[in-house]
Amino acid sequence: MKTRNCSIFSALLMLVLAGAMVPSAFAQCGFNRNYKPAAWHPQIGSTHFMHAALFDNDDDDSPSIVGMWHVTFTAHTVNGNPIPSNAYPMIDNAIVVWHQDRTEIMNSARPPQDGNFCLGVWKKTGARSYYLNHIPWLGNDAANAPSGIGNPAGPTQITESVLLSEDGNHYSGNFTLVAYNLDKSVAITFTGVLAATRITTATSATSLF
Numbered sequence: 001m002k003t004r005n006c007s008i009f010s011a012l013l014m015l016v017l018a019g020a021m022v023p024s025a026f027a028q029c030g031f032n033r034n035y036k037p038a039a040w041h042p043q044i045g046s047t048h049f050m051h052a053a054l055f056d057n058d059d060d061d062s063p064s065i066v067g068m069w070h071v072t073f074t075a076h077t078v079n080g081n082p083i084p085s086n087a088y089p090m091i092d093n094a095i096v097v098w099h100q101d102r103t104e105i106m107n108s109a110r111p112p113q114d115g116n117f118c119l120g121v122w123k124k125t126g127a128r129s130y131y132l133n134h135i136p137w138l139g140n141d142a143a144n145a146p147s148g149i150g151n152p153a154g155p156t157q158i159t160e161s162v163l164l165s166e167d168g169n170h171y172s173g174n175f176t177l178v179a180y181n182l183d184k185s186v187a188i189t190f191t192g193v194l195a196a197t198r199i200t201t202a203t204s205a206t207s208l209f
Contacts, residue, residue, distance in 0.1 A: 063168025065122075065130055068199040069096045070208045071106075073175060075192040091177070091190055095199070095208075098122060104132060114150045115139030120158070130171075132160040138182075154180035154187065160194060169198045 073092040076083055083089070093109040104120040120134030135157055140150035157180075162173030177190040199208075 062127055063164055063166070065098050065162075065164050065168075065171060066100045067098060069098070069171070069196040070094075070199055070203075071096045071194055071196040073177075073192060073194045075177075075190040077189075077191045079189055088192070091192070096196070104134065106134065106136075108136070111142050111150075113140070113148075114142050118156075125161075128164040128166070130160075130162050130164065132158075132162070134158040134160065152182060154182045154184065156180065162194070162196070171196045 071092075071094050072090055073094070074088050075091045076088060095107040096104065098104050102122050104122055106118050106120070108116045108118060110116045115136070115138075118134060118136035120132050122130055122132040125131050135155060137155050139153055141153045142150050156177060158175055158177045160173055160175045162171045164171045172193065172195045175190075175192060175194050179187045179189070181187045
């Protein structure tokens with residue numbers, strides 16, 4: 001009887017241990033945590049994991065605009081009126097990062113106390129062409145800077161259509177800038193051209209001035 005009880009106890013112990021090991025086995029069998037339940041596509045008789053991409057990658061055989069850039073903006077018109085070609089003003093000199101998730105951030109060369117970071121979203125429109133919708137949010141004008149903080153100002157919208165160079169190290173194109181007052185009326189508009197050079201690990205800060 002004692003031997004029989006020991007056998008039953010041993011069998012029960014093995015079942016308990018087997019049950020405890022099942023979750024651990026699933027957790028350690030190379031399961032990719034990047035796959036979320038929403039990306040599972042069960043089919044008849046089996047279940048397959050399929051990656052649900054958040055965005056379409058650039059073509060593997062073409063350069064990507066993703067990265068860090070030095071960008072200058074030069075105005076050709078103001079409020080719809082042409083600016084003499086010998087007097088085109090540079091209205092911004094910025095550091096820009098285009099992210100792979102199709103968002104963008106700009107560190108603008110304006111007084112930090114008046115708001116010099118702004119955000120955008122972009123889409124690919126061709127093999128090396130892109131469209132950006134960039135919205136500097138509520139901030140202050142630069143009238144009193146750098147000695148003080150400027151008066152409250154409304155948002156701005158900058159749209160860009162750009163073409164990336166074949167080597168992926170430059171892009172250029174056109175932009176439109178519309179700045180608004182707090183009452184949503186238009187304060188000023190610019191159109192012009194922009195030019196960008198990729199920033200790499202070998203780029204020095206002084207080379208951007």
